[in-house]
Amino acid sequence: EIVLTQSPGTLSLSPGERATLSCRASQSVSGSYLAWYQQKPGQAPRLLIYGASSRATGIPDRFSGSGSGTDFTLTISRLEPEDFAVYFCQQYGSSPYTFGQGTKVEIK
């Protein structure tokens, strides 16, 4: 099983600032099959990025993904008020299709 470790656990930033979230895998993720999701309280998760760097339909271009192998990054270039939420990474290269534990982006 591939274990995904996200860091930091919590990121305290102000609107307009840049957010950099990390996701590290315990072994290489085949095909860069890595996705990122955003979840707000009481809501289902929303797909942001798949294939490590492809934005999902309707996702603003301030969200970008990068990385390969075992190290992946989600960057939010300029935080908008609606971006404060919890973010999860997920690998879908091999079953079981595991999630990271999440990074909370909170308002400073």
Next chain:
Amino acid sequence: EVQLVESGGGLVQPGGSLRLSCAASGFTFSSYAMSWVRQAPGKGLEWVSGISGTGASTYYADSVNGRFTISRDNSNNILYLQMNSLRAEDTAVYYCAKGGGRRTYYFDYWGQGTLVTVSS
């Protein structure tokens, strides 16, 4: 418009069984893998089980393997999760999620979830 509507959650005693359903619409159901993902109260996401578009391939997390069974009815566009030998640690909101392709397991659409509570 893609819609996924879960049902079947509720309160069940430890050792009991429950069957979850997910009614899908707005896309060609048989062309996409589907999964169940759960979230315990205040916790993160845990992938539970997945099934390919044809239903020929199924996958399970170690935590549920041998207790849960995923299946699908492509004629009626319904996804199921049969849960047996339930434990307190199975308490969670269970989401139905649509895969990105026939055998692709990132999730581009999610239902609103159904709560399963395992308690005596």
